[in-house]
Structure formats: structure tokens, C-alpha cells
Amino acid sequence: MSVEDRIKSEVEGTPVVLFMKGTPMFPQCGFSAAVVQVLGHFGVEYKGINVLEDDEIRNGIKTYSNWPTIPQLYVKGEFVGGCDIVREMAADGELATLFKDKGVPVKAA
Incomplete structure (x- = not known):
């Protein structure tokens, strides 16, 4: 399976996916930690994929x-953005709307 196929499988097979440095429990960069915090605020279930464990994924996701x-955050197969975009969308209510429109359950808003 090519790296593009592996990425596509994750993005299309999981409702919310975060390609990040580190893990949700132990982010290894401030930007990843910030997105984890935003997702935690909404109580959204998501899969974190640690790009530091796989150079093919780390480079392939940028091309993908x-x-x-x-x-990089994906919701229902759609690329949402990186840290700054996610934080801005959370601040102005767009992220909550996106979750609602895509049918992603949130525990807070």
C-alpha cells in the first residue's frame, strides 16, 4: 500500500483525524498541543497520528x-487546516458549525 493510500484510508475511514507531532496524550510541539487543546474543549473523539514515528507519513501528508x-486536521475526509486556522475557526464558532454540519458529536461548544 502506498503512503498516499495509507493516508487516504485514515482520512476517509475515521471521522476526525489529526496528523500531529507526538500523541494526543503527549504532544511534542506547541502547535500540535494547541490543536489537541481545541479538540479537547469540544470533547470531540479523534484519532491522532504521530508523524514523528513514520517519515513517509510525515512527508506524504504535506503532499496529500x-x-x-x-x-493537519481532517473532518469527515475534508482537510480543515493547521493550528492557526483551527484556533481561528474555534474562536469564531466556525469549528462548532463544521462539526455539527458534518455530524460529529461534540460534548461542549
């Missing part, structure tokens, strides 16, 4: 999304 940085 055409986005140069990590973390």
Missing part, C-alpha cells in the same frame, strides 16, 4: 493536503 506544515 498540499499544506506545508503539521499539525
Whole structure:
């Protein structure tokens, strides 16, 4: 299976996926930690994929999304953005709306 197929399988097979440095329990960069915090605020269930454990995924995700940085958040197969975009969307209510529109359960808003 190619790295693109592996990424596509994760993105399309899991409702909310965060490609990040580290894990949700132990983020290894401030940007990843910030997105974990936002997702935690909403109480959204998600899968964290540690790009530090797999160089193919680390480089492949940048090509897959055409986005140069990590973390990268995907909701129901759709690329949402990186840290700054996720934080801005959370602050102005767009992220809550996106979760609602995509049918992703949230525990808080």
C-alpha cells in the first residue's frame, strides 16, 4: 500500500483525524498541543497520528493536503487546516458549525 493510500484510508475511514507531532496524550510541539487543546474543549473523539514515528507519513501528508506544515486536521475526509486556522475557526464558532454540519458529536461548544 502506498503512503498516499495509507493516508487516504485514515482520512476517509475515521471521522476526525489529526496528523500531529507526538500523541494526543503527549504532544511534542506547541502547535500540535494547541490543536489537541481545541479538540479537547469540544470533547470531540479523534484519532491522532504521530508523524514523528513514520517519515513517509510525515512527508506524504504535506503532499496529500498540499499544506506545508503539521499539525493537519481532517473532518469527515475534508482537510480543515493547521493550528492557526483551527484556533481561528474555534474562536469564531466556525469549528462548532463544521462539526455539527458534518455530524460529529461534540460534548461542549
